[in-house]
Amino acid sequence: MKEFVKSQKVTYNLMSFTGFKALLIFDMLTEGPKSFDEISDIIENHPYLREKISTDTMRVYMNSLKRFGCEIKRVKGEDKISRYVITKHPFELNLSDEEIKSVVKVCKILAKQADAKDLIYMYKLFEKIATYTNSEDLINVMRNVLMLKGISIEILEDLIVCCDKKQQIVIRYNSPKSGVKDIEIISDGIEINNGKIYLAGFGFEYMQDAIFEVSRIKQIVEIKDSKTIPQKNTITVTYELETTTKKLELGQDEKLIKIEGNKAVIEITSSNEFLLRQKFLELGSLCRIISPDKFKNDFIETLKDMKAVYCVG
Numbered sequence: 001m002k003e004f005v006k007s008q009k010v011t012y013n014l015m016s017f018t019g020f021k022a023l024l025i026f027d028m029l030t031e032g033p034k035s036f037d038e039i040s041d042i043i044e045n046h047p048y049l050r051e052k053i054s055t056d057t058m059r060v061y062m063n064s065l066k067r068f069g070c071e072i073k074r075v076k077g078e079d080k081i082s083r084y085v086i087t088k089h090p091f092e093l094n095l096s097d098e099e100i101k102s103v104v105k106v107c108k109i110l111a112k113q114a115d116a117k118d119l120i121y122m123y124k125l126f127e128k129i130a131t132y133t134n135s136e137d138l139i140n141v142m143r144n145v146l147m148l149k150g151i152s153i154e155i156l157e158d159l160i161v162c163c164d165k166k167q168q169i170v171i172r173y174n175s176p177k178s179g180v181k182d183i184e185i186i187s188d189g190i191e192i193n194n195g196k197i198y199l200a201g202f203g204f205e206y207m208q209d210a211i212f213e214v215s216r217i218k219q220i221v222e223i224k225d226s227k228t229i230p231q232k233n234t235i236t237v238t239y240e241l242e243t244t245t246k247k248l249e250l251g252q253d254e255k256l257i258k259i260e261g262n263k264a265v266i267e268i269t270s271s272n273e274f275l276l277r278q279k280f281l282e283l284g285s286l287c288r289i290i291s292p293d294k295f296k297n298d299f300i301e302t303l304k305d306m307k308a309v310y311c312v313g
Helices: 002-006 015-032 036-044 055-067 097-113 116-130 138-147 151-165 273-286 293-311
Strands: 071-076 082-088 168-175 177-195 196-203 208-213 217-223 235-242 256-262 263-270 285-292
Touching: 015 036, 015 055, 015 082, 036 055, 036 082, 036 168, 055 071, 097 116, 097 217, 116 138, 116 151, 138 177, 151 196, 177 208, 208 273, 235 273, 263 273, 273 285, 273 293, 285 293
Parallel strands: none
Antiparallel strands: 071 082, 168 177, 168 217, 177 196, 196 208, 235 263, 235 285, 256 263
């Protein structure tokens, strides 16, 4: 110890090579299955060891790890090579079902307040935790809780970067109506609605603002060097909203016209009629569309169609 404190260097005099090699082999096996040759090569090329080991010596180290509390098996892969696999060890983080339920409950609350970047950070944290736990399903459960099921983390990270820069990109999208196709958009932001993550932006296919479910985005095909300035076709809708406060939280595309009693008249402008319909469906009976007549009548037809579905039988 005095030698190490003085020199801050590990030397042969400071090491128990038997213990060091056992720890080294343990570390290798926690990374994944290893064959005798793979373990032998690492030990032979290690800067502090540089020695060949025999199969008998390997057996001694494996038995030492087993006595320490590790469960080790030998399995053959598709290449017919036998490898050592560590299936259990005393350093695992043991989580009970009740503890996992508590973690999930807390994460559900946090996920409601988080943005896409936060969800990724939380997921990566649980990826690290999962490597030390005895729960094989923990990471799959957290994918669902964090709304990341079916989403490529790498694609989502790249989309966040594109949105931060407002880049014009081409995505390969699996549309529920028309199947897989390439769509060009100006990326604007990542939104979370109704438990799903969406890419928002201006779509050139219909020349309007649009949202795309991230789980359906298979690839970012291209990131354009320059950006096209689109001519948007917009619609302005006036609606009446029941409210109990004089101070309303309006969206960036909304304008307060007047407040009378417990009702506010609001004007909203958008280039995406689908998103407008979604907004009014969420507001439900709290709002009433005033104008334009065409949009109002189309919305009424949507409500009738929904009612017909629920009234069948």
